[in-house]
Each structure stands twice: as C-alpha cells, then as structure tokens.
C-alpha cells in the first residue's frame with residue numbers, strides 16, 4: 181500500500197494511527213502542503229480534491245480519511261476500533277465526528293489561507309480563530325467523556341477506539357495554535373495514555389520522514 185501524507189496534516193495523522201493500530205504497513209509518499217503540492221496536476225490525478233491523505237491499496241486509490249478508516253475497520257476487523265453494541269458504537273462515532281466534522285474542517289489549511297489572503301488575518305487572528313473552534317469542540321468532548329461511566333484510560337474504555345484516532349491529531353493541532361490544553365484534564369490524560377503506545381508514537385508528525 182502507498183500512503184499519500186503530509187507530516188503535519190491532522191487527517192493524515194489520524195489515518196497513520198489507524199493503520200498502525202491495525203498493524204498495516206504502507207509506503208510513505210510525502211505531499212508537501214507548504215508548497216501546495218496537493219494542488220499540482222500529479223497529485224490531483226490521485227485525488228481530484230487536492231487533499232491528503234489518500235491510500236493506494238494497489239487495487240484502488242481511496243480518499244477521505246473517514247471512508248478509508250471505515251474500510252480498514254471492515255477489511256481488518258481486529259483489533260477493532262469500534263466497541264460492540266450499537267449504542268456504544270454510536271457514542272464513539274459521535275466523539276470522532278465532533279472532531280472530524282465540526283472542529284477540523286474549519287481550521288484546515290485552505291480555510292486559514294483564505295482568512296489570511298482574503299480577510300487580512302494575521303497569525304494572532306489565526307490562532308484566535310483556531311482556538312475558538314477547538315475550545316468549543318473540546319469543551320463538549322470533555323463534558324461527554326466526563327459523563328460516560330464507560331470511560332477508562334481512553335475516550336471509551338481501556339483500549340484505543342476511533343474516538344482517540346480522531347482526537348489525538350486534534351490535540352497536536354491545538355498545541356500548534358497555542359491553545360492551552362490545561363483546560364481539559366480528561367482529554368490531556370487520554371493524550372498521555374495514547375502517547376505511551378507505539379501506534380501513536382510512530383504516527384506522530386515529528387516521527388514522519390518529511391518532518
């Protein structure tokens with residue numbers, strides 16, 4: 181398999197974690213977002229959306245990290261990223277969606293570039309923008325996990341799930357935008373627990389060949 185990735189991309193990071201948790205190796209192909217390589221014809225032939233990640237399985241090229249991670253879960257069911265039981269699965273999927281649908285997309289590079297270029301935002305404004313939406317999402321995430329009797333060392337239970345796969349890259353991004361993580365002790369504890377696992381360590385931005 182070939183993984184088209186950028187070290188600092190949150191969506192690439194979440195896919196790297198999922199691949200590592202499943203024990204699946206993929207050759208790393210760096211796409212440098214700093215020089216807009218994702219917009220070049222060569223990459224658009226792989227993903228016409230001009231976004232990373234993409235996963236070339238040899239049989240097909242897959243895009244959209246949620247779709248790829250669901251494909252991984254179906255194709256390589258163990259270890260499972262979703263708990264058993266429809267109610268628990270809905271809860272874990274909701275936590276993942278809070279990050280994947282409601283925090284990450286509005287802090288994405290192309291949004292920030294538009295804020296800079298068309299709306300004159302400086303770096304302080306960019307940090308404030310990202311801080312607003314990360315804090316809004318993390319406040320709700322922290323409240324949900326605080327209220328969940330099934331919470332263990334991770335977002336749900338004592339093994340990493342899809343929720344952690346989405347959460348950890350967003351914590352990484354929060355730090356990059358100078359968001360003070362002390363406000364969310366439960367999320368910080370989960371970040372610490374994940375940070376002890378090789379699957380997460382090896383997926384970290386600074387562990388990538390293009391870092």
Ligand SMILES: N[C@@H](CCC(=O)N[C@@H](CS)C(=O)NCC(=O)O)C(=O)O
Nearest residue numbers: 189190191231232244245246289290
């Ligand atoms: N919904 C897509 C989003 C992918 C995405 O936004 N990727 C970002 C990096 S995290 C990207 O390639 N950005 C390029 C740009 O903003 O121009 C997914 O989950 O795969």
